[in-house]
Amino acid sequence: MKKIITIIIIVALFAFTGYRLYSNKEKNAQEVAIVAQKEAQVAVRTAKVADEKVTSFFSANGTFEAEQDLNVSSEVGGQVIKIFVKEGDYVKAGQVLAQTKADRTNVQLDNAKAVLENAKADLQRFESAFKTGGVTAQQLEQVRLQLKNAQANYNSASIVSGNTAVRSKINGIVTSKEVEEGTLVNPGQPLFNVVNIDNLKLKITVDEQQVSKLKVGNMVKIKPSASTDFIEGKISFIAPKSNGAMKFPVEILVANKDKNLKAGMYASAEFASATDNATALVVPHKAFVGSVSQNKIFKVVDGKAQMVIVKSGRNFGDKVEIISGLSAGEEVITSGQINIDNGTPVKVITD
Secondary structure, eight states: HHHHHHHHHHHHHHHHHHHHHHHHHHHHHHHHHHHHHHHHEEEEEEEEEEEEOOOOOEEEEEEEEEEEEEEEEEEOOEEEEOOOOOTOEEEEETTTEEOOOHHHHHHHHHHHHHHHHHHHHHHHHHHHHHHHHHHHHHHHHHHHHHHHHHHHHHHHHHHHTTTTTOOOOSSEHHHHHHHHTOOEETOOOEEEEEEEEEEEEEEEEEOOOHHOOOOTOOOOEEEEEEEHHHHHHEEEEEEESSTSSSSSEEEEEOTTTTSOOTTTOOOEEEEEEOOOOOEEEEGGGBBBSOOGGEEOOOOOOTTTTEEEOEEEEEESSEEEEEEEETTOOEEEEEGGGOOOOOOOOOOEEEO
């Protein structure tokens, strides 16, 4: 009997020890899971979507392009025997930039001229013979047709012979020279690039709400990124349809008398709005993933990042109007987007 009691006590001790070990294991697993979950969270900063009073201006960014930008090509093939300009030179429309070798074209012109003279002489002989009955009317007509063709060939050869001079078609500055003396060129091969920056076009895009407020001829304030001063421009073109990003291309013509502005420079255009002290649903500009035109924003839902596609509106500097896709009070991620994806757990941090 005493041995049985001892066995029972030993079994009970083993059972109790096993239970405690199992309980501790489950507790440790839960703690590890909690720690792992916390460590998997990505730290982000956020901002609230809010209705705010906006200024009476909206802005759009773009780059300047030359009003005229032309590649000057050789109209005939041949060897370049003389170049008269260098990069940076100002040239006028019609000015000769280069000369190609005219030997071949002059031979063609001489041959065409000889054929034309023979055709004229043949016509005189056939007309005399026709009066005496020596040739038929059909033969005379064939000779007249030969003279017409010879005249056309001579005119064509004369044009080609005169096109050995490579001339600029516009006033402007030679920005590049793609040929050297002695180079053999083909007809239509670009030899020079000439750019006229007397006037520049600022090319921007605006959304459907903004484009309805604009008209061709409206004056616009423009601030080049390379200057602290504003300049004036005039809207010269508004696209009749939107591009693939649902934006409307707009061109603003700017006079550039001092040549201080260059094609490719960045600038912002500011437009007066029809409403003053209006409110708009806005988010920080940095809430957008990539560029504003991609319309992608992460918001925080139940501790996780959720990507939403929004429809953006006016640009108010560091704020952008949201037309649809978000509601006031929602929390959008403004920092840390590069480390998250749709559904990534996030931890909001504050400064």
